[in-house]
Amino acid sequence: MTAMPKWADITLIPLINLILAFVISGLVILAIGEDPLEALSVMIEGALGSSYGWGYTLYYATNFIFTGLAVAVAFHASLFNIGGEGQATLGGLGVALICLLIPWPHWTVALMAASVSAAAFGAFWSIIPAYLQAKRGSHIVITTIMFNFIAAALLNYVIVNMLRPKGAMDPATAKFPEATHLPSLGDILNSFGIPFAKGTPANVTLFVALAACVLVYFLIWRTRLGYQIRAFGKSQPAAIYAGINPVRITIICMMISGGLAGMMAINNVMGEAERLILGSVEGAGFIGIAVALMGRSHPVGIVLAALLFGFLSQGGAELSLWTSVPRELVTVIQALVILFTGALDGMVRAPVERVFLALSRDKSGTVRGPAE
Amino acid sequence: MDFLTILQILDSALRLATPLLFACLAGLFSERAGIFDIGLEGKMLGAAFFSAATAFTTGSVWLGLLAGIAASMVLSGIHGLASITFKGNQLISGVAINFLASGLTVLIGLSWFKLGGQTPALQGNARFSGIDLPFAEALSNVPVIGPIYAEVLSGHTFLVYLALLAVPLSWYVLFRTRFGLRLRAVGENPAAVDTAGVSVVHLRYAAIAIAGVLCGLAGAYLSTGLGASFVREMTAGRGFIALAALIFAKWRPWYALYATFLFGLLEAVSNRYPSLDLGAFTLPSQFMQALPYILTVVILAGFVGKAIPPRAGGQPYVKER
Numbered sequence: 044m045t046a047m048p049k050w051a052d053i054t055l056i057p058l059i060n061l062i063l064a065f066v067i068s069g070l071v072i073l074a075i076g077e078d079p080l081e082a083l084s085v086m087i088e089g090a091l092g093s094s095y096g097w098g099y100t101l102y103y104a105t106n107f108i109f110t111g112l113a114v115a116v117a118f119h120a121s122l123f124n125i126g127g128e129g130q131a132t133l134g135g136l137g138v139a140l141i142c143l144l145i146p147w148p149h150w151t152v153a154l155m156a157a158s159v160s161a162a163a164f165g166a167f168w169s170i171i172p173a174y175l176q177a178k179r180g181s182h183i184v185i186t187t188i189m190f191n192f193i194a195a196a197l198l199n200y201v202i203v204n205m206l207r208p209k210g211a212m213d214p215a216t217a218k219f220p221e222a223t224h225l226p227s228l229g230d231i232l233n234s235f236g237i238p239f240a241k242g243t244p245a246n247v248t249l250f251v252a253l254a255a256c257v258l259v260y261f262l263i264w265r266t267r268l269g270y271q272i273r274a275f276g277k278s279q280p281a282a283i284y285a286g287i288n289p290v291r292i293t294i295i296c297m298m299i300s301g302g303l304a305g306m307m308a309i310n311n312v313m314g315e316a317e318r319l320i321l322g323s324v325e326g327a328g329f330i331g332i333a334v335a336l337m338g339r340s341h342p343v344g345i346v347l348a349a350l351l352f353g354f355l356s357q358g359g360a361e362l363s364l365w366t367s368v369p370r371e372l373v374t375v376i377q378a379l380v381i382l383f384t385g386a387l388d389g390m391v392r393a394p395v396e397r398v399f400l401a402l403s404r405d406k407s408g409t410v411r412g413p414a415e
Numbered sequence: 416m417d418f419l420t421i422l423q424i425l426d427s428a429l430r431l432a433t434p435l436l437f438a439c440l441a442g443l444f445s446e447r448a449g450i451f452d453i454g455l456e457g458k459m460l461g462a463a464f465f466s467a468a469t470a471f472t473t474g475s476v477w478l479g480l481l482a483g484i485a486a487s488m489v490l491s492g493i494h495g496l497a498s499i500t501f502k503g504n505q506l507i508s509g510v511a512i513n514f515l516a517s518g519l520t521v522l523i524g525l526s527w528f529k530l531g532g533q534t535p536a537l538q539g540n541a542r543f544s545g546i547d548l549p550f551a552e553a554l555s556n557v558p559v560i561g562p563i564y565a566e567v568l569s570g571h572t573f574l575v576y577l578a579l580l581a582v583p584l585s586w587y588v589l590f591r592t593r594f595g596l597r598l599r600a601v602g603e604n605p606a607a608v609d610t611a612g613v614s615v616v617h618l619r620y621a622a623i624a625i626a627g628v629l630c631g632l633a634g635a636y637l638s639t640g641l642g643a644s645f646v647r648e649m650t651a652g653r654g655f656i657a658l659a660a661l662i663f664a665k666w667r668p669w670y671a672l673y674a675t676f677l678f679g680l681l682e683a684v685s686n687r688y689p690s691l692d693l694g695a696f697t698l699p700s701q702f703m704q705a706l707p708y709i710l711t712v713v714i715l716a717g718f719v720g721k722a723i724p725p726r727a728g729g730q731p732y733v734k735e736r
Contacts (some may be wrong), residue, residue: 075526181715196705374518386497386508
């Protein structure tokens with residue numbers, strides 16, 4: 044017998060986790076001598092109070108949808124892809140090469156080509172860790188961490204020694220040509236007559252991200268491959284007994300995961316910076332872990348969790364602008380969310396389960412043992 | 416490259432290997448007891464901040480060292496709570512600890528010192544100074560051995576020697592004591608240890624506490640021995656290099672010394688020669704930075720001697736009912 048109804052697992056538990064994370068963060072703000080409620084209102088005003096704020100919130104959320112989906116797809120196969128950071132870095136390289144080397148006639152074609160390239164580069168970066176996990180039994184967490192660092196070094200080398208324009212000092216590629224610039228969310232909404240602030244980084248990639256959510260939903264719950272991935276994640280021996288090839292599933296699943304992480308680059312590299320700089324991923328690969336945990340690895344949950352973290356990222360930036368609370372507060376909140384939803388889940392779950400057990404006992408009037 | 420340059424590189428390799436060695440041994444104790452610890456980085460960072468902050472405020476590096484160890488122990492405690500008591504995911508707990516340390520050190524640092532997340536520079540008794548080993552001066556004129564003794568081995572801070580001492584000590588504790596036997600057993604087959612009437616929970620907490628102390632020493636060394644202040648993100652991936660060294664060493668103390676010294680040497684060489692000219696081709700500095708990670712992946716791939724982790728690693732122990 045499960046003590047808790049499904050809705051409680053999906054909404055109540057993440058909510059309690061979130062409240063715990065916020066309360067502790069509030070205490071941290073109090074400890075450094077600021078007013079937590081005022082900080083919260085600055086964050087809400089800055090991130091959600093204007094279409095300008097929304098333009099940034101949605102931009103960050105787009106990044107987190109991609110990385111969150113990446114982590115979630117791997118989670119379904121019981122794989123922990125901690126390498127989103129490196130895969131998104133490589134995705135950036137894929138986008139930069141496509142945008143710089145080929146003269147595109149229009150941004151629509153460029154976007155399609157860049158998406159494919161970003162996904163291919165991200166997927167490529169997850170093949171070796173996936174192969175080593177599947178064939179040689181080396182732990183995927185360790186190899187993907189190592190590949191994050193290798194990706195950072197590789198990108199540093201490629202940018203500084205190959206892609207940097209002659210005479211330029213800062214480690215970045217040249218600006219992408221005009222034809223590859225993606226229309227911003229402001230441009231799109233204004234053309235429909237909806238007023239929205241211009242000059243914010245949210246762009247057409249948001250819709251690509253939402254489409255990716257739908258695709259991932261169909262992949263995981265409506266296709267044979269998705270069924271195999273979930274079966275493999277639930278029980279490896281059972282999946283193998285049912286004729287599912289573990290090597291194939293591990294590698295394909297990780298390539299999808301890496302591809303999704305890589306596709307983040309069309310948002311931050313092609314949509315926002317319009318050139319490739321060092322460290323452009325800015326930890327979004329890791330925030331994907333929090334997003335996937337919080338969103339219970341379901342696309343709908345991931346969109347909501349990505350919005351939450353988009354709000355935190357933009358709100359945190361506003362916070363450091365207007366108060367003396369630095370934006371690292373967001374890192375702390377993110378850490379606490381990961382801690383409570385991922386690692387200390389049992390601490391929150393057990394008392395809630397007990398409450399539900401007590402409630403169901405009252406209703407039925409009989410005493411139910413835990414064995415039922 | 417003359418003899419003196421080689422000595423200087425070896426000297427700096429020893430310095431740079433020290434935090435890696437402490438952290439690697441911390442991981443060794445933790446993982447031998449079956450607790451994955453990817454929070455080494457965060458624990459080091461927390462310890463580095465609190466030891467520098469305390470050393471600056473009190474003017475005593477020893478109090479700083481204690482504060483660093485305490486900070487690292489607190490984070491270890493969170494890891495233990497998540498992975499032992501509440502049987503959560505050890506990897507996710509480690510990730511959370513890394514972020515917690517990364518955010519809190521800057522947050523508190525800005526609030527206390529208002530220097531962009533740094534602590535003020537440490538001077539005098541607020542940092543560890545070098546210890547000249549006996550007869551270093553007198554022996555320096557003896558050919559070959561003299562300069563090695565005087566240049567490479569002598570003149571380091573207390574913590575460097577403590578790290579070197581920690582290697583045989585760890586070996587002794589793990590392989591020659593009853594506690595060590597039980598600790599290793601808990602990492603291989605916790606059910607058997609439980610059947611023998613020994614508490615799995617106590618042993619795992621003990622292992623995590625030792626890891627906390629060692630990470631505390633690693634962090635304290637970074638900010639009060641190697642450097643002279645805390646700088647944000649100053650661990651710069653060292654926790655992960657230590658993790659790599661641990662795999663490289665196949666979870667054995669003496670090999671941990673060799674692996675961390677090798678990685679320290681790589682860092683020292685790439686500090687000295689940003690691009691290493693090997694005549695036929697030039698090794699870029701980025702390659703040198705990535706080399707520890709590449710080597711670890713090669714080792715993990717099992718093509719050069721297979722690295723087999725403790726069998727019960729990463730799994731919370733649940734008593735049978």
